[in-house]
Amino acid sequence: MDGTAADAAGLEALVRLLAGRGVVVLSGAGLSTESGIPDYRGESGSRRRGTPMTYQEFTGSDAARRRYWARSHVGWRTIARAEPNAGHRAVEQLRRSGHVAAVITQNVDGLHHAAGTRTAVELHGGLRRVVCLECRRTTSRAELDERLEELNAGFRAEVAQPQPQPRLNPDGDAELAPGLVDCFRIAPCLACGGVLKPDVVFFGESVPKPRVQRCYELVDAAQALVVLGSSLAVLSGLRFVRHAARAGTPVVIVNQGATRGDDLAEARVALPLGAVLAEASRRVRASWPA
Ligand SMILES: [Zn+2]
Secondary structure: OOOOHHHHHHHHHHHHHHHOOOEEEEEOHHHOHHHOOOOOOOOOOOOOOOOOOEHHHHHHOHHHHHHHHHHHHHHHHHHHHOOOOHHHHHHHHHHHOOOEEEEEEOOOOOHHHHOOOOOOEEOOEEEEEEEEOOOOOEEEHHHHHHHHHHHOOOHHHHHHOOOOOOOEOOOOOEOOOHHHHOOOOOOOOOOOOOOEEEEEOOEOOOOOHHHHHHHHHHHHHOOEEEEEOOOOOOHHHHHHHHHHHHOOOOEEEEOOOOOOOHHHOOEEEOOOHHHHHHHHHHHHHHHOOO
16 A cells, blocks of 8 residues: 555554454544545535534524525435445444444444444434424434425426536535525424424534443443544544543544544554555454454
8 A cells, every 4th residue: 555654554553453353433524535425624625615504503593494404405415325435344344353343433424324334323413314303203314305305396406507516515514505595495393393403413512411421431442442534623523532542542543634633643544544444454354364
């Protein structure tokens, strides 16, 4: 594999830790870019425009919800069509061979699950589910998508007309001109008429305590923590890296670009995720078969 001497040393450290088994993976948006879902920096390295909608905005007005669902309705197609890449598949292979003990993901795209890692803890929830804020019933996004499509026939086509594809963010939010969203019709909960929200943690909302607790337990039991494709920009993920480092648990970071956890890591690899993980998986399973 190409890369610097530091990358080669990082890859060796990664393989050694995986061989020791009991590795917990913490994944972020960078793991899904090879599946066609842009990360927060986008392919060109530019930041997304505007900030994601907060929980307070979403629950505060119909207009905000209309804007959220219109943009999400357009972005959902890309998320729904995305397939796991070599990185997700390597993680699942390593889990099956016993080298990876658990997966915690900051991603809401469901791609670990799609790769077969059904036990992956979705720290920030998942876009494939929708929750009613009144009766708390959880339903499928695919079902809601059909309802929104019926209520807004031709909307997606209209959006695609004037310019090339709208820019997409990893939370399934497509960037649309403000005027376009005004006529979008949203759908209420079929059971109680309440407000529907994707089953993801919004900015301004906290991750449910039992879920955080579960992640701390996984990190406490880990022999090593491996960060895959996250710049650890938000405390939500960074706290687990700090927790592991404090306990003397080795941390390896695989990410193309600097992260907020770099000074806590024993090794770093700054190469494309899919190739690194496929290579690590090959080496580990060749030397230490299950
Ligand atoms: Zn309801």
